[in-house]
Amino acid sequence: MVPSRLIGVIEAQLTEKDGQSERNDRLVAIPLKARDYAATKSVKDLDKHLLDEIEQFFISYDRIAGKKFKVLGLHGPGTAEKLAEAAIKRFKNKNRRAGRRRK
Secondary structure (H helix, E strand, C coil): CCCEEEEEEEEEEEECCCCCEEECCEEEEEECCCHHHCCCCCHHHCCHHHHHHHHHHHHHHHHHCCCEEEEEEEECHHHHHHHHHHHHHHHHHHHHHHHHHHC
């Protein structure tokens, strides 16, 4: 595990082989000890070329699996933190419900 800070989110839609689509946003973070990016506060502060490389990584990765990754938008750390907090809350609620069913 690498202590990191969120700098943004790539909002995306992922289309499966069967044509079904769903949101599949990707959080972008920087390691706390990354000196080269110490001044980077938002994903929008990153070099355009680096952002393109990150997006192309996800596009290529999903293409290999027969899926289509489409970028919908790019947002800063505030949006990323809200998405992460909502996901953590859903995870905790899911585990609570699963725990009650096991009893």
